[in-house]
Each structure stands twice: as C-alpha cells, then as structure tokens.
Amino acid sequence: MNTIVTITIDGKQINAEEGSMLLWAALENDIYIPNLCAMKEKARPSASCRLCFVEVEGMCQPVTSCTQPVTEGMVVRTRSPQVDRLVQTAFELLLSDHLLGCSKCPKNKSCKLQRIAKERKLKLTPKRLEMLEKDYPVDDSTDVFVLDRNRCVLCGRCVWVDHHAALVGAIGFSMRGIKRKVSTFGDKLLVDSTCTQCGECVKVCPVGALSFKKNLEVSIK
Amino acid sequence: MSNINQGAEKIYTDLKSKAEEINSAREDKTIVMVGTATCGKAAGAIDVREAFIEEIKHKNINAEVVEVGCIGHCYAEPLIIISKPGFPSLSYGNVDEGLSRRLVEDFLIGDDPCYEFALAALDPNDEFPTFSDFPRGVFEEKVILEQCGLIDPEDIDQYIAVDGYHALVNALGKEPGDVVEMIKESNLRGRGGAGFSTGTKWEICRNAIGPVKYVICNADEGDPGAFMDRSILESNPHQVIEGLMISGYAVGASQGFIYVRSEYPQAVRRINTALKQAREKGLLGENILDTGFDFDIEVFLGSGAFVCGEETALINSMEGKTGMPRHRPPYPAVEGFRGKPSIINNVKTLSYVPHILRKGVDWFKGIGTPDSPGTAVFALVGKVENTGLVEVPMGTTLRTLVFDVGGGIRKEKEFKAVQIGGPSGGCLPESALDIPIDFDSLQEAGAVMGSGGLVVLDENDCMVEIARFFLDFTQKESCGKCTFCRLGTKHMLDILKRITIGQGEMEHIEILGELALDIKNGSLCGLGKTAPNPVLTTLRYFMDEYVEHIEGKRCPALMCQELINFYIVPKKCSKLCSACVGSCPVEAIFTRDDGLKAIDLDKCVKCNSCPAACPPEYDAIIKVSPPEVVEELEKENA
Numbered sequence: 022m023n024t025i026v027t028i029t030i031d032g033k034q035i036n037a038e039e040g041s042m043l044l045w046a047a048l049e050n051d052i053y054i055p056n057l058c059a060m061k062e063k064a065r066p067s068a069s070c071r072l073c074f075v076e077v078e079g080m081c082q083p084v085t086s087c088t089q090p091v092t093e094g095m096v097v098r099t100r101s102p103q104v105d106r107l108v109q110t111a112f113e114l115l116l117s118d119h120l121l122g123c124s125k126c127p128k129n130k131s132c133k134l135q136r137i138a139k140e141r142k143l144k145l146t147p148k149r150l151e152m153l154e155k156d157y158p159v160d161d162s163t164d165v166f167v168l169d170r171n172r173c174v175l176c177g178r179c180v181w182v183d184h185h186a187a188l189v190g191a192i193g194f195s196m197r198g199i200k201r202k203v204s205t206f207g208d209k210l211l212v213d214s215t216c217t218q219c220g221e222c223v224k225v226c227p228v229g230a231l232s233f234k235k236n237l238e239v240s241i242k
Numbered sequence: 243m244s245n246i247n248q249g250a251e252k253i254y255t256d257l258k259s260k261a262e263e264i265n266s267a268r269e270d271k272t273i274v275m276v277g278t279a280t281c282g283k284a285a286g287a288i289d290v291r292e293a294f295i296e297e298i299k300h301k302n303i304n305a306e307v308v309e310v311g312c313i314g315h316c317y318a319e320p321l322i323i324i325s326k327p328g329f330p331s332l333s334y335g336n337v338d339e340g341l342s343r344r345l346v347e348d349f350l351i352g353d354d355p356c357y358e359f360a361l362a363a364l365d366p367n368d369e370f371p372t373f374s375d376f377p378r379g380v381f382e383e384k385v386i387l388e389q390c391g392l393i394d395p396e397d398i399d400q401y402i403a404v405d406g407y408h409a410l411v412n413a414l415g416k417e418p419g420d421v422v423e424m425i426k427e428s429n430l431r432g433r434g435g436a437g438f439s440t441g442t443k444w445e446i447c448r449n450a451i452g453p454v455k456y457v458i459c460n461a462d463e464g465d466p467g468a469f470m471d472r473s474i475l476e477s478n479p480h481q482v483i484e485g486l487m488i489s490g491y492a493v494g495a496s497q498g499f500i501y502v503r504s505e506y507p508q509a510v511r512r513i514n515t516a517l518k519q520a521r522e523k524g525l526l527g528e529n530i531l532d533t534g535f536d537f538d539i540e541v542f543l544g545s546g547a548f549v550c551g552e553e554t555a556l557i558n559s560m561e562g563k564t565g566m567p568r569h570r571p572p573y574p575a576v577e578g579f580r581g582k583p584s585i586i587n588n589v590k591t592l593s594y595v596p597h598i599l600r601k602g603v604d605w606f607k608g609i610g611t612p613d614s615p616g617t618a619v620f621a622l623v624g625k626v627e628n629t630g631l632v633e634v635p636m637g638t639t640l641r642t643l644v645f646d647v648g649g650g651i652r653k654e655k656e657f658k659a660v661q662i663g664g665p666s667g668g669c670l671p672e673s674a675l676d677i678p679i680d681f682d683s684l685q686e687a688g689a690v691m692g693s694g695g696l697v698v699l700d701e702n703d704c705m706v707e708i709a710r711f712f713l714d715f716t717q718k719e720s721c722g723k724c725t726f727c728r729l730g731t732k733h734m735l736d737i738l739k740r741i742t743i744g745q746g747e748m749e750h751i752e753i754l755g756e757l758a759l760d761i762k763n764g765s766l767c768g769l770g771k772t773a774p775n776p777v778l779t780t781l782r783y784f785m786d787e788y789v790e791h792i793e794g795k796r797c798p799a800l801m802c803q804e805l806i807n808f809y810i811v812p813k814k815c816s817k818l819c820s821a822c823v824g825s826c827p828v829e830a831i832f833t834r835d836d837g838l839k840a841i842d843l844d845k846c847v848k849c850n851s852c853p854a855a856c857p858p859e860y861d862a863i864i865k866v867s868p869p870e871v872v873e874e875l876e877k878e879n880a
Contacts (some may be wrong), residue, residue, distance in 0.1 A: 068569040069726045071764050082763060088569045103763075110760040114729035149753050150733050175722070194564070197547075199732045201722030 023177040026093040030075075031100070044073050044086040049101065054099050055137040057109055057115075057227050059087040060238070062185070070176055071111045072137065076101045079153065083107055112143050117150040119228070120171035127167075128229035149181070157202070162212035166223045166233050170202055173230035179203060179222035191216035203230075220229045247415035248422075250531035254411045257523060261399035267806055271533040272305035272350055273325040274298075277391055279312035279476040280508055280628075281469070285319035286338065293342035294322075303350050309475020313391025314776075323392070330367035332360045364392070375483025377646040382626075383609065385617050385670050386593035387633045390477035395512045395721065398519035401480040402473035409596035413488045414533045414661065421492040422448050422761045425595065428603045434551070434588035435461055436768070437681035438616070443585060447493040447575040451585035455495040457585045458560075458578075459486050459592055461502035461509070461679055462544050462551040466715055468621045468695030471589035473631050475502065475509035479516035483539060485592030488599060490537045493585055498539040501556055503546040513541055540790060548584060548719035551693075552767050553578075553586045555721065566721045567767035588693065590619055604804075610636030614680035619690070623697035624661075625652045634679075641675040644698055659783070663692025665712040665719075666772030668779030669705060688779040690772065702772070704801035705784040706791055709737040712776040716769065727770030730761040734777060743804035746792040755781055797868040803848045807869040810852075812838050812879050814862035822863060827856030 024039040030052050033184035045061050047054050058069040066087040074083040078096035079143040083104045086097075098104070115136070123129045123145065138145050175194075180203060183192050191214045195204040205214035208238035276282070276291040294307045307579055315321055317347075319336025324345065325331035333347065339741050341359060348354040354371075362379075363370040373379035382625070391398040413421050426441025446453060459482060463471040475482060485499045502510055517539055520526035542560055544821045549555045550565040557579050559565035594616060598606045607615045614636040620643065627649030634643060640660055644650070651657050659669045668689035670677075677683050681691050694707025699708060717731040732759050737750045758774035758781070765771045781788065790798050797805040810822070810831075817837035830845035831852060841852075853863040866872055 066569060067723070067726045068766055070532060071766065085569075096627070107760055107764045110730075110757070111725045111764060114733070117733065120483060144570050149756075151736065153729070175728075196487040196722070198563075198718060198722040201728065204265050 026091060026095075028091055028093075028095040030097040031043070033188040039092065040090045042087055043075065043077075043089040043091055043095075046091050047075075047086060047097075052099060053140050055112070055141060056087065056132055057174055058178065060225070063181060064072065067177055069080040070115070072108055072115075074104045074107045075099050076104055084106055091176060106135075108141060109143060112137055113143070113147045113150060114172050116145065117147045118153045118155065119174060120155075120169070121146065121152075126172065127157055127232035128172075128226075131198050132229060133227035153199070160211050161234070162210040163216065163218045164234070165220055166231055168211060169230055169232075171230075172228050173203060174228055175201055175203070176227060176229065177203075178225040179231055182221045182225050187216060187217070187219050187221040189219065192222065195231070209242060243497045246533050247411070248412050248546045250414055250533050253524070253531050254408060255621075257407075257525075258402055258405075264399050265403045268306070270327055272303070272324070273324040274305060274307045274350075275310045275325070275392070275394075276307060277312055277319060277321040277323075278309040279391075279473055280506075281312050281316040281473070282319045282321060283508070286822065287320040289339055290320045290322065290337050290342050292843070293339040294346065297343050297346040298350070301346060301351060303346070305350055308394050309396070310393065310591065311391050311395050312473045312631060314387060314473075314631035314633075315361065315628070317628045321391075323364065323874075324355075324362075329355055330369055331364040332370065333362055333364065334359050336587075337362040342357075344732040350559055360506070369812045378632070378649070380632055381638060381642050381647050382632060383617055383635050384633045385597055385609070386481065386590060387477075387619060387631060389481070390474065390631075393478065394543065395477055395479055396515045396519075398516065398523060398525075399481060401478070402523075405600065406480050406596075407484055409599035410484050410491075410525070411531060412599050413491055414531065414535055418448065418492050418494060421488065421599070424603055425492070425598065428598045428606045429613075430591065430594055430598065430606070431614060431616075431681055432588060433590035433594075433691075433693070435663065435690060437691060440591055441588065443575050443587075444489065444493050446573070447583045447585045450576045452583055455583045455585075456492055456579045457486055457493060457495045457498045457587070458556070459498070459500040459502075459589060460551060460553070460556060460586050461500055461589045462546075462556060463506075463589075463693060463704075464503065464546065464548040464551060464694045464719075465666075465693055466712070467623045467661075468664055468693055470619050470621050470631060472506050472509050472664075473594055474619075475506070476512055476590050477510075479513045480520065480591050481588055481596060483513075483516055483520060483526070485595035486539060486556060486587075488538055488595050489531075489585055489587060489592065491535055492584070495585070496536045496870070498537065499542050499560065499579075500539060501542045501544055501560065503550075504543040505546045510541060510543065511573070517541070520584060547721070548716075549721045549767070549769050552769055555767070557584065557588060560610075564721075566723045567769070569766060590694070591777045593675040611678065611680050613682055618679055618694065620694045620696040622648050622696050622698070624649070624696075625700040625703070626698040627652055628810075635676040636680045639676050639678055640670065643679065643696070644675070648698065651698065651700050655702065657698070658701050658703055659699045659705065659708075661697040661699060661708060661712070661776070662695070663690040663775075664695040665716045666690055666768070666775055667692045667695070668697070668775045669783065670779065671783040689775065702799055703741075704797050704799035705787045706738065707742055707801050709776045709780040710735065710742055713738060713773065720769065720773070724766035724770060726761045726764040727766070727773060730757055730765075731770070731773050733757060734761070734774065738777070741788065741791045742797075742802045744791065745793040746788075748789075748790065748792055751781065751788055752787075794868065798867070800865040800867050802867075805869065806848065806865045806867045807843060808841055808846060808848060808852060808874045809864050809866055809872050809875055810839050810841060811862050811864060811875075812840075814860050815839055816860050816862075819857060819860065821855045821857060822852040823850040826868055827851060 035050040055072040073086045075086045076098045108225045160168040323333045362373045422444045430440040431437040554568040555565045720727045722728040815838045856863045
C-alpha cells in the first residue's frame with residue numbers, strides 16, 4: 022500500500038508516491054530538472070552528476086532531487102538564483118571535460134547535454150574555464166558500437182545496466198579523481214573483454230560516448 | 243543487573259590488584275622508558291634503546307628498558323624517561339647513543355641525574371622543574387593524552403593499574419540507554435572534524451531497528467601534518483578499545499572494528515597486541531567479565547585513501563567496494579556497514595568515553611567551553627619551536643597555542659598564519675589569533691577544527707603556494723565520483739598553479755572565489771565540501787598576496803620558484819670562502835675574475851642549497867622577486 026501525497030513544484034500541484042524521489046515525480050509530470058546520472062531502477066541514487074538541484078521549502082540549501090524523498094505538502098522550486106548557479110557551474114565543469122564539436126558527434130540533437138543547455142539557456146562552450154584536455158583512444162573494436170571516452174561524462178549509467186540489466190560486468194569505473202574512467206577489466210579493448218556486445222549500455226548513454234555503428238543502428242533498434 | 247555488576251566489579255578488582263602488584267614490584271627497580279612511537283623511531287629511538295640495553299647488560303645493572311609511546315614532545319625526540327628509586331622521574335630529550343651511555347654510567351650507576359641534559363621531571367619535586375613549570379605545561383590539560391608515553395602500550399597491566407577498563411565495568415553496570423544518555427549529556431562532540439554530537443549519533447543508532455549493529459573506530463588519519471590518532475593508538479591502544487567497547491554496549495552491538503590505514507604498521511601491531519591481551523584477560527570476547535555481554539573487535543586495514551576517512555566511503559571500503567562516498571541520508575547510524583546501523587567514531591572521540599564514564603559528565607563539562615566541552619588535541623607542526631602533540635582545553639586561543647604551548651615561531655621569524663584542520667581547514671592570519679578554539683568559532687573564521695592538524699606558517703611561506711599545496715592534495719585524493727569535486731578542484735588547482743608561476747590574471751581571482759563557493763555547496767561528500775577552504779580563507783585574509791603574484795609577478799614571501807631568483811651580494815661575499823660553490827648540485831655558481839662568487843641563472847635550479855651553505859657571518863646570498871630584480875642589482879654592483 023503506497024500512500025499518494027500531493028506536492029507543489031513551481032506552483033503546480035502534482036501527486037506522487039510518498040517516499041519516491043522528487044526527480045521522478047517532477048519528470049513524470051513534465052517538469053524538467055536537468056540530470057545525467059539518475060536511473061529510476063537504481064535502489065540507491067549515485068547522486069554524482071550534481072545537476073538536479075532544486076529548492077525545497079524549509080531547507081536552507083539546494084538539494085539534489087534524485088535523493089530527496091517526496092513528503093506530503095512539500096513545496097519545491099526548480100529554479101532560483103542559487104539553484105541556477107549550481108546547475109550552471111556543474112554544467113560548465115562537465116563541458117570543460119567533454120569533447121565538444123556537436124556537429125561531428127553521433128548524439129547530435131539527441132544529446133542530454135544539448136537538452137540541458139536548451140532548457141536552461143546555457144552555452145555549450147565553457148566561458149570561464151579552460152578546456153581540460155583528454156586524449157583517450159577511441160575504442161571501436163566491437164562490431165556493434167563505439168566507445169569514445171573523450172565524450173564521457175562519467176554518469177555511470179552504462180556501468181549500471183551492464184551490471185544490473187545485462188548482467189555481464191564487462192565494464193566498470195577505474196582510476197580515481199580526474200583520471201576516473203569507464204574501462205574493462207585490465208583496461209583491455211572491449212572486444213578482448215567479456216563484453217557480449219548486447220548494446221544495452223549504448224542505449225542508456227546520455228551523450229555521445231557510446232554510440233552504435235551506423236550500419237547496425239537500425240537492425241539493433 | 244546489580245548482582246551481575248558486583249560480579250564484574252569483583253573480577254575487575256582482582257585484575258587490578260594483580261596489575262598493581264606487578265607495578266609495585268617495578269617500583270624498586272630502575273626503569274628506562276624509551277619513546278618508540280613512530281616519531282621517536284624516526285628520530286633514532288631504536289638505536290637509543292639498543293644502547294641502553296647493551297650498556298645495562300655490559301655494566302650488569304638491575305634496570306629495565308621499556309618501550310613506551312609518545313608524550314607529545316616530538317621536537318625533543320628521541321626522548322626517554324628514567325625513573326630510579328630515590329630520584330624524581332626525569333625525561334631527557336634529543337638523546338643519542340653517547341648520552342645513553344653517559345646516563346647509564348653517571349645516573350644509573352653513579353647517582354648523578356645529569357640535570358644539564360634533563361628536559362623536565364614528571365612529578366613535582368625539590369630538585370628539578372616539571373613540565374607544568376613551563377608555559378606549555380601551564381596551558382596544557384591532558385585527558386586522552388595523559389597516559390601516552392608513560393605506560394607501555396604493549397602491557398595491558400599498566401593500563402589496568404591506572405584504572406583502565408574500570409569505565410567498562412562502570413558502563414556494564416548501567417542500562418545501555420543510560421550510557422547513551424550520559425554521553426549525550428556530556429555534550430561530547432565528534433573529534434573527527436565535523437563536531438557532531440556523539441551522544442545523538444549513538445542514540446540514533448541505538449533506536450535504529452535491527453538485531454545486528456556495528457561500531458567502528460575511524461583511524462583513517464590522512465591529513466598532511468596530522469598524527470594525533472596514530473600517536474594515541476601507538477601510545478595507549480587500550481583507551482581506544484575501551485571506548486569502542488562502551489559504545490558497542492551502549493548501542494547494542496557485539497562486533498566492533500578498528501579501521502586503520504596500513505601505512506601505520508606500528509599502530510596496527512600495537513592494537514593487535516592490545517586486543518590479544520584484552521581477550522586473554524576476559525575483557526574482550528564472549529561473556530565479558532561474566533556479565534553476559536559479548537563483544538569482539540576486528541582490525542580492518544585500509545589502504546590509505548584520504549576519502550576513506552569519510553564515513554560512507556569507509557563503509558564501502560570495508561565492504562570490499564571502491565572507497566567512494568555514498569549520498570547521505572540514510573546516515574550510517576541508521577543504515578551503515580552491511581546495511582546495518584553502524585556507529586563510526588574517531589579515535590579521539592572514543593578515547594574520551596572511558597574518562598567521561600569514570601569521572602562523570604560534570605567533570606567533562608567543566609573543561610572547555612559550554613558548546614564545545616572537553617579538550618582539543620592538536621598535532622602542532624610547521625615553523626613553531628616546540629612541535630608535537632598537544633592537548634589544551636577547548637576555548638584556548640590560537641595565540642596561546644602557538645606562542646605559549648608551541649614556544650613561538652622558529653628562528654625569530656614573523657608569524658604569518660596557521661593552517662588549521664588539514665586540507666579541509668583554512669589559513670587564519672594574525673588577526674584571528676585571539677579567537678578561542680572550538681568547533682563553532684573556527685567555522686565562523688572560515689576554518690574547521692578538522693581532525694586536529696595545525697601547521698604554523700611564517701613570513702617565508704607564500705599563502706598562494708600554501709593554498710596550492712593543500713588543494714593539490716585534495717585534488718589528488720578526490721575519488722572522482724562527483725562533478726564538483728572531480729572537475730572543480732582540478733580547475734581551481736590549475737588556476738592556482740598559473741598564479742604561482744606568474745601567469746595569473748585578475749579575473750582568475752573571481753573565478754577561484756566563485757568555483758570555491760559552488761564546490762563547497764554542490765559537492766556530494768565532506769571532502770569536496772571542504773576542499774575549497776584553504777582557497778576561500780587565503781582569498782579572504784591574504785588577497786594582497788594573490789594580487790602581488792598576478793599584477794606584480796612577484797612572490798612577496800620569496801617562495802614561488804618561478805617568481806624568484808638567487809643573487810650573491812658582492813659586498814658581502816668573501817673571496818676566502820667557496821661553501822656555496824661546493825653546495826650547488828648543478829655547478830651554477832662560479833668564481834668571478836675578482837675572486838667573488840656569482841650565479842649563472844641559466845643553470846640555477848633554485849634548490850636553496852647555497853643560501854643554506856653560505857656561512858652566517860657573510861649571509862651573502864639573497865632571494866629576490868620578481869626575478870628581473872637580479873639584473874638591476876647586477877647593474878648597481880657592476
């Protein structure tokens with residue numbers, strides 16, 4: 022028996038399951054909150070992309086909506102100077118570490134970064150920050166898809182589906198800090214790993230880091 | 243309950259009288275205690291110990307050499323204490339093998355305590371001053387460091403003889419809820435850094451649902467310049483074990499863990515010895531002191547990542563996952579290790595627990611300030627005369643700490659700042675020296691109590707470089723999970739690097755400030771949230787130094803290598819001396835036609851060897867900033 026509660030987001034009253042996460046309540050009611058790492062199926066949100074900040078009445082600081090359980094009468098604002106500032110900085114930080122050049126990107130026009138930029142009127146080029154140069158070799162060893170770590174935003178969605186939906190475990194995070202990356206065991210090419218090329222990871226990548234090879238895209242889908 | 247406790251009390255009394263018996267047998271004997279905590283060992287305590295043993299054997303004297311921990315006076319290591327019947331116990335600092343032999347000859351055999359080499363006596367006497375006769379002793383008030391360096395950490399009887407484990411007996415005689423209440427009432431705040439109420443944490447865990455709970459001692463100390471937790475574990479491990487056991491009893495746990503980093507091998511060894519001895523005495527394991535309370539402790543070796551000091555990362559690490567923080571809530575006290583309610587307390591926090599149980603809530607609240615009762619333990623390091631481990635009541639001012647307890651700045655230099663609280667802390671200037679040290683006032687000043695590292699900086703320390711140094715540490719220790727910490731600290735570090743090499747621009751200051759605030763507000767865990775503190779505080783208190791680096795392209799403290807040059811002042815240089823030439827590793831110093839020395843700047847690597855080698859009577863080598871000043875000086879002196 023799940024209790025349904027009423028909450029207010031940006032002045033709009035919506036119903037949601039008590040204890041469910043605010044982010045989903047908003048998204049399912051057509052209220053957009055920027056996000057990259059969130060997955061509804063995850064028992065515990067990783068809360069790592071730091072984009073889904075909102076203001077909740079009674080809380081002094083913005084909170085990430087992917088970790089905020091819904092309670093009766095909750096009053097939420099998805100925009101405020103403080104929230105906008107955090108989202109803008111997080112977005113700019115991510116872009117500074119992301120291979121830009123949308124026109125050449127396989128995810129052009131369906132990229133979540135582009136969506137965030139459009140929704141929040143943010144520039145797709147960092148204005149204050151220098152670009153952090155990374156130069157990973159592109160792994161196109163599999164027949165089905167390409168992994169370009171230069172476009173990866175480390176949201177971890179691919180890793181999660183690989184482990185929990187595809188049940189393969191071919192990829193995970195390695196290294197730490199600025200060197201953190203998605204890799205196979207022993208940092209081998211995907212084709213030399215336990216990857217079954219099922220393509221589940223590609224489907225959840227919000228950016229152009231994982232993309233189907235052109236000729237196969239149609240048949241897989 | 244009371245019957246059980248009478249039984250426990252009786253078992254304990256027996257243990258204690260045995261321990262006292264052993265102790266009093268030693269009173270007729272000469273004991274040489276050698277401080278062999280890591281600080282002592284690094285300074286050469288093992289050689290000193292060997293010298294004593296050898297000499298005592300050679301001269302066939304009835305004396306015992308015992309290894310103890312650190313009494314806090316690390317500046318004087320290797321440090322020993324001699325207690326000989328008929329004399330006050332005396333401590334000697336900077337002991338070497340020669341002095342060891344002399345002390346055996348003159349004091350152990352010849353009854354001359356060699357006062358000229360003594361540091362202080364331990365107890366009041368008519369012969370020699372004690373530590374409390376020095377300013378440091380006046381301001382210090384030792385609670386959890388009281389026995390450190392005075393008892394053998396590898397001999398449980400010495401701990402029991404000074405009332406050790408009596409607090410446990412005391413706790414076992416109370417309802418667990420009452421123990422929680424007592425700690426709550428004492429207002430003990432977590433010494434790991436954030437200062438959260440320990441009793442409240444315990445209460446949350448005690449009230450959490452579930453038959454299995456855990457208590458964990460967080461000994462993952464990793465701040466640059468901090469060694470309090472290590473020293474306590476090396477000097478008095480039983481105190482921590484007792485605290486952990488009481489916490490276990492209070493919240494209803496039967497398993498405890500000590501999470502200690504493997505870089506602390508000696509601490510690990512001493513904890514394991516202590517655990518073994520406690521089990522042998524029936525103080526740990528099943529049916530402790532016949533009260534029906536089962537509790538055991540396991541040591542977990544962390545592999546040394548700064549972020550693993552953060553509670554949720556520590557839990558991940560213990561569960562065999564990558565040591566990365568999780569989002570809180572749920573807090574570990576509700577859902578922690580293996581999903582069970584878990585208490586995680588710092589080494590120092592747990593060390594206070596037996597004392598509070600033994601001496602009472604009012605005693606504890608009588609020390610320190612109302613909102614931060616008790617003492618503060620600091621690893622006092624940097625440009626201060628008397629480095630070491632100090633314990634002062636909360637509310638003591640930074641000025642007292644640096645100038646009275648620490649004995650002031652080394653080499654009579656000017657004080658510039660204290661970096662308090664490790665990389666999560668901040669740099670506070672002269673004007674902040676009179677604030678009393680407690681959790682809240684430090685936060686107000688922009689720093690944090692942190693785990694207790696305190697680095698004293700003098701006029702030769704560049705604050706931009708210090709900020710860069712600490713940020714370099716946190717940037718390298720960032721786990722990389724969240725956007726703000728992973729990328730934000732990287733950008734801040736890049737900007738700071740550019741400023742220290744003279745490539746900074748004024749707009750960088752604004753970006754630094756903005757980024758710092760956003761990282762503080764937006765990061766997932768405590769590491770990220772506090773990483774900007776060194777930058778925020780240096781921007782707040784030392785903005786002029788940033789501006790000098792950017793606009794003047796000079797480093798006022800003459801520290802940033804790219805912004806300085808070395809110069810030999812011809813008027814001060816002597817033709818008779820070539821100490822600098824010999825000291826230079828890259829042959830950058832040459833003899834001019836007139837016999838004086840000069841530096842080939844193209845070759846110079848600015849290693850600082852030559853000013854150190856130049857005899858003080860000449861003091862001819864100076865640093866200048868900006869680097870071009872050398873050309874002007876050369877023209878002037880041509």
